[in-house]
Every structure is written in structure tokens, then in C-alpha cells.
Amino acid sequence: MRRRSVISRRVAAAAISVVLVSGAAACAGPQDAEPRGDSGDQGKPRKGGTLTVLNAAPQTDFDPARLYTSGGGNVPSLVFRTLTTRDREDGAAGTKVVPDLATDTGRPNADATEWTFTLKEGVKYEDGTPITSADIKYGVERSFAAELSGGAPYLRDWLIGGSTYEGPFTRKGKKGLDSIVTPDDRTIVFKLRKPEGEFPYLATQTQFTPVPRAKDTGTRYEERPVSSGPYRVVRNESDGERLLLERNPHWSAKTDPERKAYPDTIDVRSGLDAAVINQRLATGTGADAAAVTTDTNLGPAELARVGDDKELASRVGTGRFGYINYLAFNPKVKPFDNAKVRQAISYAINRTSVINAAGGSALAEPATTFLPEKKAFGHRPYDHFPAGATGDPAKARQLLKEAGREKLTITLTHSTEQNRQTSPEVATAVQEALKKAGITVKLQGLESNAFNEARWDAKKTPGFFLSRWGADWPSGAPFLAPIFDGRQIVKDGSNYNHAQLNDPAVNKEIDEINKLTDLDAAARRWGALDERIGRLALDVPLFHPVYKRLYGKDVKNIVISDWTGVLDISQVAVK
Incomplete structure (x- = not known):
């Protein structure tokens, strides 16, 4: 493990x-x-x-x-x-x-x-x-x-x-x-x-x-x-x-x-302020004319400036890494043990407002699957809870009624760090979307270290929190196994299986795929497994980050x- x-x-x-x-x-x-x-x-x-x-x-x-x-x-x-x-x-x-x-x-x-x-x-x-x-x-x-x-x-x-x-x-x-x-x-x-x-x-x-x-x-x-x-x-x-x-x-x-x-x-040369890095690259004098950055993104305001400058725009590129930002449920915490409550939240999400909170469509792309939209990962398109771009609060209310939870108050845990990934802005966008479905969301912001310690502690994992995951290589294996393999649940350390899913059939399929040395065949099966797990509504995919x-x-x-x-x-x- x-x-x-x-x-x-x-x-x-x-x-x-x-x-x-x-x-x-x-x-x-x-x-x-x-x-x-x-x-x-x-x-x-x-x-x-x-x-x-x-x-x-x-x-x-x-x-x-x-x-x-x-x-x-x-x-x-x-x-x-x-x-x-x-x-x-x-x-x-x-x-x-x-x-x-x-x-x-x-x-x-x-x-x-x-x-x-x-x-x-x-x-x-x-x-x-x-x-x-x-x-x-x-x-x-x-x-x-x-x-x-x-x-x-x-x-x-x-x-x-x-x-x-x-x-x-x-x-x-x-x-x-x-x-x-x-x-x-x-x-x-x-x-x-x-x-x-x-x-x-x-x-x-x-x-x-x-x-x-x-x-x-x-x-x-x-x-x-x-x-x-x-x-x-x-x-x-x-x-x-x-x-x-x-x-x-x-x-x-x-x-x-x-x-x-x-x-x-x-x-x-490191330890520099992000704004200083982008300013030096934009100005491009002396040694900075032959400079790059590997860890500093352009923000919305900087992108607006670049859009008005053709020369700068010609020096901006787009990169995508296999990454997912999502809402995580811990079904061991009520009311998230009820699948219809989790489904209702899935329908209520307004991805347009979430993406705007994450920096806009230039910096985030909507996601309805856990696996990134890349062939190497085995991506298979699906949307088990189709809510359109702005959510379906009526469908969410219907499911809450069926669950006997028409009046629902829940807590969403997030980081207070301004990172556009699990930030207060994204949490607020989720809060406002769920309010339209009759769900009252209280926000619990934690400092970055405390936030990470909370979400990765199997004994103290919040019932509902913002999370993210990236793969060590472009495959479904390092993307799905740490999150959904029941044998990787860690009780006394860093646990990434937030739902603590331990389904023998899922575990067996992970083992069967791991035997394959035909990576294209393995990718197809990872995509099928992603679609299968997605029906359980153990998370709500939100967006994939884009880097400028x-x-x-x-x-x-x-x-x-x-x-x-x-x-x-x-x-x-x-x-």
C-alpha cells in the first residue's frame, strides 16, 4: 500500500x-x-x-x-x-x-x-x-x-x-x-x-x-x-x-x-515574486530576453494585458497537464452516505461560475469525467448527471425530495490559499450554485497545511471538500488507483481514497488492467473503469486547469x- x-x-x-x-x-x-x-x-x-x-x-x-x-x-x-x-x-x-x-x-x-x-x-x-x-x-x-x-x-x-x-x-x-x-x-x-x-x-x-x-x-x-x-x-x-x-x-x-x-x-534563478517574473519576461531586456519560467502562470489581469499586445501574445503558449479539480464526498459522513444527496449536488453545480472563479475559460476547462480528456489516460466521455453549463437546480431539488432532505445544510471545506484551485472564490461559486437548489452551504476555510492534513486523514476527512489530483505519468493507473483502490486506504497516514471505496470488483479490475503491457488496451479499460466509478457519485468533477x-x-x-x-x-x- x-x-x-x-x-x-x-x-x-x-x-x-x-x-x-x-x-x-x-x-x-x-x-x-x-x-x-x-x-x-x-x-x-x-x-x-x-x-x-x-x-x-x-x-x-x-x-x-x-x-x-x-x-x-x-x-x-x-x-x-x-x-x-x-x-x-x-x-x-x-x-x-x-x-x-x-x-x-x-x-x-x-x-x-x-x-x-x-x-x-x-x-x-x-x-x-x-x-x-x-x-x-x-x-x-x-x-x-x-x-x-x-x-x-x-x-x-x-x-x-x-x-x-x-x-x-x-x-x-x-x-x-x-x-x-x-x-x-x-x-x-x-x-x-x-x-x-x-x-x-x-x-x-x-x-x-x-x-x-x-x-x-x-x-x-x-x-x-x-x-x-x-x-x-x-x-x-x-x-x-x-x-x-x-x-x-x-x-x-x-x-x-x-x-x-x-x-x-x-x-x-528562483525565489522570485510571480508578478516580477511575468514583468521581466514581458519586458525582455538583457538576459531576460532569453528566459523562460517553469512555475509561473499568467493570471486573468495579465492575460487581459497580453490580449491587447500582439507581440506579447505571440510569446504566450498553452500547456495542459493531466490534472482534475473536483468536489470530494466522504460517504461515511452524513448526509453524504445518501447517494441521492450526492447526485443532487452533482446536478446543482454551475460549472460556468466555478470556471470564472478559477480564472476564466482561458485558465480552466469544464470536466464531467475524473480522467483528463486525453487519449493516453483512456478518457471516455460521459456525464452521468447532466446539468448543462449552469446547473440544474430543479433536478437537484427533486432528488433531495426523494432523499427526504428538502431542507439541507452542509459544510464545504476548502483552502484559504489564493491558488484558483481550492480557493475561497471557487468555494463561494459552489455555495451560490447549491443555494439555488435549496442547499445551504457553510464554508470552512483552512490554512493550506491544515487543509491538506484534514482531507488526507482517513479518520478526520470532511464530508464535503474541494480537492485535486494529478498523475505521475499519462495513464489511468496513477490517476484512479490511489483514489479508488480499497487496498490503498491508509488509516494512519496520508489517505487519498477520500470516499474510502473498497469495492472488490473495482479492486479486481485494477489488478487485471495492471497486468497489461499493451498500454493502448490498458488505457481503454481505465476509461471504462472511470465511467463505471463515476456512476457512484463519489465526487463531482469540476475543471481541468490550463496554463498560460x-x-x-x-x-x-x-x-x-x-x-x-x-x-x-x-x-x-x-x-
Whole structure:
């Protein structure tokens, strides 16, 4: 059972983490990916120059054991290569998993309980020493150490012996995990306790970064990690507020067709105010002309200004990450144990007013399904409680009458943080919509940390609250399983199954889909399962966020995929 999840990393902090706020901007598709030298053709991306990254959140914990690959834009993937990676293509094409350090995306045994990878020949660290399978094994094992916690939780659940392993820094853990086998320097085998057809997706996580044991400095490794990617860390100041990257001389494009690595230097500067970031990008003087942001969105007022300026508008793009904002019910709390009450609320919601509260249609798109509207997730369109764009209060009143709850007073818990996701404005929009159906809603606003602690505590989960969820990779598995798999209900830790649904048929279907290594077939079944669970009215999908970003006037080759929703720094070139 997973004790932590992407949300504990992205959301349980005092502010929304980089994934929510770091859907990157991209308006054009990728340009010619090959540098042309001094040909006089200014439309082609070329090598050279410095790319500046202006961010609000510092790139903290710059250790592959402690990061998510989607965290911090793609800055970590410039330094850390993994067994597999995402296809660095624009849009839906970028949801595919492709080889990185490995020669392929992994070879499963008959029931997907064992995965074998072979490393490419000639892959090296920044000092020229070869990367070996033993380094991958050690990199995975150190991610189990308590002092390096923070990364993706899946390996603890998936690997045989993972649930009790303590990492290589303890006397008991020095022997390593028997479920990771390295028969030679280029081969590594992972033995799982259950079928996992999506292991190639997991192998994109930074925990699969090679780490040379002799160079490991434990908790200080983040200060000067050993690079396996196109850039190496030459400066890390104030725990990631200033991160300076320069070329790794031993990186070879022949072994890494995904990362283009055009700039000579990448200068990441964080801890900046969002308004200052957008102003600097808009003005674009000096180094800011060749700058991007991976965690700062444009707000409604800024978008209005951009709309009146054609030059600025040409430098704004749209990114979408697989994310859902929704109303959550806890059926263990009355009156939400009554399905007709939950259905009535579903009919009463005015999504137009909710979207306006979230920043308007440019920043939010209405949702009636839990899964995002992307093929990779297996999205299947449905609307079990069709209320139109502005709600159906008459239908809601009818259902409340049938439930014997014509006069109903309930409490909606939300965050007091101004994040346009679970904010007071969105809560107020819900309150006003339900009032038209005869439902009195009292608002309970909690500070961000208290809000997250409340909604993820199985013993204290509110009956009705605003929530959100994002997937670690573009599939229905990390989207539906943590929320609806009854075996993942956590009584004494972070619990994400807000409804505490424990349906044997749902659990069985999750297991059956997890056996599939045909990811397209798996996606179709995730979509069917989403539609099936949706009939239970355990949540009310509200909207999917949309990200609008500015980038500098000298930045070229803007690429953003539906995998991360983040501008891909590995593709960017500067004048």
C-alpha cells in the first residue's frame, strides 16, 4: 500500500508545488531540431548562449532520490538520465515512453512481474567513467533511505522486499535488494511482487538515475550530484535558489536523441515574486530576453494585458497537464452516505461560475469525467448527471425530495490559499450554485497545511471538500488507483481514497488492467473503469486547469507535451 503519493509531494506542502503551477507554455510546435551553425538562417535553433530560468519555487532537494521527474519543470532531467524517459515531442505525441539509458523500454516476463533492461553502450558520467547497471541498482536502493525520502513511492510497493527495505546506509540494508539483479555491467532485472504492465513509465522517475556509490555523499549529494545528462551542476546556492548548469563534456547526443541541449549554460534563478517574473519576461531586456519560467502562470489581469499586445501574445503558449479539480464526498459522513444527496449536488453545480472563479475559460476547462480528456489516460466521455453549463437546480431539488432532505445544510471545506484551485472564490461559486437548489452551504476555510492534513486523514476527512489530483505519468493507473483502490486506504497516514471505496470488483479490475503491457488496451479499460466509478457519485468533477505562460523574445524551439504540461528546457534554444 502506498504511504505517500504525488500529492503528498506536490500539494501537502505550504503551497501548491511545481506541477500545479508549472504547466508550461507552448504555442507553436517544435521547430527543426538540428542546429545549423552560422548559416544565416535565424529561424533554426542553434547551439550556444545562456538560457535563464525565472521561477518562484526554489529547485530544492536536487537529489534524484528525492525528486519527481515532473518536479521543477524539466531541470532535473538535464542532469539526471534514467532507464526510460518521455518522448520529447509536442502535444499528445509526447505522452509516449521511450528509451533513455536503456536500449529499449524494458522486456517483461509472461506475467509482467519481472522487467529486464540493457544499458546502451558508451553512456558515461561527467568525469568520463562508464555508467553501469550496478549504479542504477544503487541509485534505486538509496531512494529507500529515510533521510532521502520525498521521491515517487511506487518502488516500495512494487519491488519484492521493498516494503521493509531501509536503504543502503544501514547495516541491514548494505546488502541491497535481492529483487534487483545485475548479472553484468549492462543488464539489470527488477522482480516485482505483482504484475505491473506500466513499469516502463515508472522507470522514467529520477529514482532510476545512476549514482556511483563512491561519489555518494548522502544528504549532501544534492549540492554536487554526478551528472549523467547533458549538463552538470557547477553551482547550487541557498538550497536551489540559484542553480547554474554547464555542459557535461562526456555526454553524447548519439546515446541521447531526446535532449537537444542547445544552450551552453542554464542559469536557474528562483525565489522570485510571480508578478516580477511575468514583468521581466514581458519586458525582455538583457538576459531576460532569453528566459523562460517553469512555475509561473499568467493570471486573468495579465492575460487581459497580453490580449491587447500582439507581440506579447505571440510569446504566450498553452500547456495542459493531466490534472482534475473536483468536489470530494466522504460517504461515511452524513448526509453524504445518501447517494441521492450526492447526485443532487452533482446536478446543482454551475460549472460556468466555478470556471470564472478559477480564472476564466482561458485558465480552466469544464470536466464531467475524473480522467483528463486525453487519449493516453483512456478518457471516455460521459456525464452521468447532466446539468448543462449552469446547473440544474430543479433536478437537484427533486432528488433531495426523494432523499427526504428538502431542507439541507452542509459544510464545504476548502483552502484559504489564493491558488484558483481550492480557493475561497471557487468555494463561494459552489455555495451560490447549491443555494439555488435549496442547499445551504457553510464554508470552512483552512490554512493550506491544515487543509491538506484534514482531507488526507482517513479518520478526520470532511464530508464535503474541494480537492485535486494529478498523475505521475499519462495513464489511468496513477490517476484512479490511489483514489479508488480499497487496498490503498491508509488509516494512519496520508489517505487519498477520500470516499474510502473498497469495492472488490473495482479492486479486481485494477489488478487485471495492471497486468497489461499493451498500454493502448490498458488505457481503454481505465476509461471504462472511470465511467463505471463515476456512476457512484463519489465526487463531482469540476475543471481541468490550463496554463498560460510567457517566454522571452529570444527563446526558440518551444516544445510542450501532454505528459508534463511543462515547457521542455531540453529542447529550448536561444539566439
